[in-house]
Amino acid sequence: MSDPGRQGRFGEYGGGYVPESLVAACREVEEAFREAWVDPGFRGSLARLLAVHIGRPTPLTPVRRLSAELGINLLLKREDLAHTGSHKINNVTGQALLASRMGKTRLIAETGAGQHGVATATVAALLGLKATVFMGERDIERQALNVFRMRMLGAEVIPVGTGSRTLKDATSQAMRHWVGATEDSYYCVGSVIGPHPYPWMVRTFQRVIGDEARGQCASELSTGVPDYVVACVGGGSNAAGTFAGFVDTSARLVGVEAEGGAGAALGRAGVLHGARSLFLQDGHGQIVEAHSVAAGLDYPGVGPEHAYLRDLGRARYVTVTDDEAISALVRLARTEGIVPAIESAHAVAWVIRAAGAGELPSGATVLLTLSGRGDKDVSTLKEQL
Amino acid sequence: MTLETRLRDRRDAGRKLLMPYVTGGITPTWVDYLRAFADAGADAIEVGLPFSDPTLDGVTIQQATDAALARGATARDILGDISGLEHDVPLVASTYYNLVVHDGPERFCAALRDAGVTGLIVPDLPLDEAGDLEDAAASAGIDLVLLASPATPQPRLDEIARRSRGFIYAVSLMGTTGERSVVAESATTLASRIKRSTERPVMVGFGISTPEHAVEAARSADGVIVGAAVMRRVLDGAIPHDVGADLARMRRALDQERDRR
Numbered sequence: 086m087s088d089p090g091r092q093g094r095f096g097e098y099g100g101g102y103v104p105e106s107l108v109a110a111c112r113e114v115e116e117a118f119r120e121a122w123v124d125p126g127f128r129g130s131l132a133r134l135l136a137v138h139i140g141r142p143t144p145l146t147p148v149r150r151l152s153a154e155l156g157i158n159l160l161l162k163r164e165d166l167a168h169t170g171s172h173k174i175n176n177v178t179g180q181a182l183l184a185s186r187m188g189k190t191r192l193i194a195e196t197g198a199g200q201h202g203v204a205t206a207t208v209a210a211l212l213g214l215k216a217t218v219f220m221g222e223r224d225i226e227r228q229a230l231n232v233f234r235m236r237m238l239g240a241e242v243i244p245v246g247t248g249s250r251t252l253k254d255a256t257s258q259a260m261r262h263w264v265g266a267t268e269d270s271y272y273c274v275g276s277v278i279g280p281h282p283y284p285w286m287v288r289t290f291q292r293v294i295g296d297e298a299r300g301q302c303a304s305e306l307s308t309g310v311p312d313y314v315v316a317c318v319g320g321g322s323n324a325a326g327t328f329a330g331f332v333d334t335s336a337r338l339v340g341v342e343a344e345g346g347a348g349a350a351l352g353r354a355g356v357l358h359g360a361r362s363l364f365l366q367d368g369h370g371q372i373v374e375a376h377s378v379a380a381g382l383d384y385p386g387v388g389p390e391h392a393y394l395r396d397l398g399r400a401r402y403v404t405v406t407d408d409e410a411i412s413a414l415v416r417l418a419r420t421e422g423i424v425p426a427i428e429s430a431h432a433v434a435w436v437i438r439a440a441g442a443g444e445l446p447s448g449a450t451v452l453l454t455l456s457g458r459g460d461k462d463v464s465t466l467k468e469q470l
Numbered sequence: 471m472t473l474e475t476r477l478r479d480r481r482d483a484g485r486k487l488l489m490p491y492v493t494g495g496i497t498p499t500w501v502d503y504l505r506a507f508a509d510a511g512a513d514a515i516e517v518g519l520p521f522s523d524p525t526l527d528g529v530t531i532q533q534a535t536d537a538a539l540a541r542g543a544t545a546r547d548i549l550g551d552i553s554g555l556e557h558d559v560p561l562v563a564s565t566y567y568n569l570v571v572h573d574g575p576e577r578f579c580a581a582l583r584d585a586g587v588t589g590l591i592v593p594d595l596p597l598d599e600a601g602d603l604e605d606a607a608a609s610a611g612i613d614l615v616l617l618a619s620p621a622t623p624q625p626r627l628d629e630i631a632r633r634s635r636g637f638i639y640a641v642s643l644m645g646t647t648g649e650r651s652v653v654a655e656s657a658t659t660l661a662s663r664i665k666r667s668t669e670r671p672v673m674v675g676f677g678i679s680t681p682e683h684a685v686e687a688a689r690s691a692d693g694v695i696v697g698a699a700v701m702r703r704v705l706d707g708a709i710p711h712d713v714g715a716d717l718a719r720m721r722r723a724l725d726q727e728r729d730r731r
Contacts, residue, residue: 108598
């Protein structure tokens with residue numbers, strides 16, 4: 086998981102499939118990021134914000150009761166304890182600092198579950214930037230709490246009523262909006278998707294998850310590294326950040342997708358939202374709408390680096406149903422007192438299933454990134470339970 | 471005859487070029503729009519092959535795309551519809567790159583050629599990613615049209631002008647497709663910059679909504695592309711004859727402007 090070069094390639098995936106009108110803007114972001122990343126001043130400001138504002142490092146929590154029930158040793162990387170309740174803030178803090186450095190005055194973002202939108206609204210407020218967040222109408226209904234949070238933080242939330250009315254169309258609309266606003270606005274992409282340099286840059290900002298966890302595992306585990314590293318995958322940013330810390334170890338990497346949004350497990354090569362990657366498509370090349378109870382996983386594709394890791398066989402991608410995720414959520418809540426986001430519960434669900442099926446050997450050490458907390462999902466859960 | 475030869479000949483004869491757009495498969499009898507456009511004096515016709523996620527299109531073309539897809543329109547059927555047509559106007563397909571990747575560039579271009587299409591526009595395929603499709607299009611005798619935008623710096627603009635075939639698509643403004651009340655100032659600037667760089671025809675598109683717009687944009691370019699304004703009428707239920715009449719007014723305005731000068 087290294088620098089994908091000027092063309093932003095991960096094997097055959099990645100690249101910059103954007104309208105000519107956005108080529109200059111993407112280049113500007115890449116130049117600025119390359120420059121900032123080697124500037125100790127920028128890195129220092131980022132590290133300080135992550136510590137004093139976001140609350141990093143997040144803890145590594147051994148889960149004793151669930152581990153005993155499953156016959157494994159499960160450790161949770163607690164991104165749910167980061168400020169605003171998910172890992173999304175790691176990336177946004179980096180990109181918003183970059184936007185300020187570039188002299189941009191407004192952040193544009195897309196959001197699914199609303200966690201990236203809330204993070205964007207939060208850091209925009211902190212740094213004195215304006216924020217415009219595009220969100221599908223269907224997600225606005227099921228994540229009303231996050232919509233309220235964004236507006237309270239001063240962000241403008243624009244409903245997207247086209248297509249699936251979820252993350253895919255919110256992303257399309259954010260890109261359309263950016264075409265007309267590149268002068269003063271910065272597009273703060275929320276996952277490891279989009280044109281170069283976004284998949285690489287977002288993974289780099291999220292790498293803090295994997296790097297911290299690597300260090301924490303080194304002191305917590307006698308073996309130093311876990312046998313398995315597991316994370317949920319929508320676009321795949323928390324997984325990419327986690328995997329980046331372990332890709333050079335013996336740990337097996339597992340990305341868990343929603344059954345109805347399994348770009349990596351079930352998709353085929355295509356181009357959407359600026360990158361060549363794996364997408365769910367019909368027999369004519371039309372993108373198929375994803376369907377998941379988890380708004381943050383309701384995306385028909387996956388970031389290009391995940392597509393590459395899949396092809397290499399370095400990571401494997403598995404799927405979990407809505408029902409499995411919800412029952413895993415409840416089980417974690419009742420055994421450990423932790424209510425995860427429905428997205429994160431997908432990763433928990435796979436671990437439960439794999440341990441039960443003997444796929445995870447008895448006594449295996451499993452690091453699982455708990456990408457967010459479940460407060461936002463309470464109304465969905467009320468309907469489902 | 472290639473698309474480019476055809477457009478150059480007409481341009482060199484002093485004519486301003488007019489290229490209307492229609493979303494393929496928008497109605498069961500959508501090819502009637504092609505006939506009406508040809509009768510109205512179109513120099514080429516752009517046929518959209520609908521894609522589920524048209525990220526460079528504004529509301530009108532999005533709606534047209536959704537309507538065509540909801541009818542079950544597919545690229546294969548649309549190409550089938552036009553392959554049997556008798557017409558003397560070059561057809562230019564436009565679509566997003568995913569449909570090309572889906573078939574593979576060679577197969578995709580061969581299908582266009584077999585349907586009698588001579589040009590191709592792919593708005594989410596910038597110069598840097600265009601290599602594969604440029605080769606496949608050239609082998610199939612399809613002119614791959616590249617787009618230039620007001621944000622394109624000069625050296626890159628020169629390369630676009632050099633590598634584009636058919637014509638250069640000058641995107642009039644920083645924004646998506648759709649009707650606008652005025653022609654953006656950036657349209658004139660961009661068209662003039664491209665004209666200084668190449669002998670190839672330069673067509674201005676995005677936001678050209680009225681005969682007055684067409685005349686204004688064509689002053690610095692060789693012609694105009696009219697998409698959303700046409701599709702707005704189609705979506706509102708205008709029959710081919712009426713949309714053709716609109717286009718004929720645009721044609722007359724362009725011709726009168728030429729005669730006046």
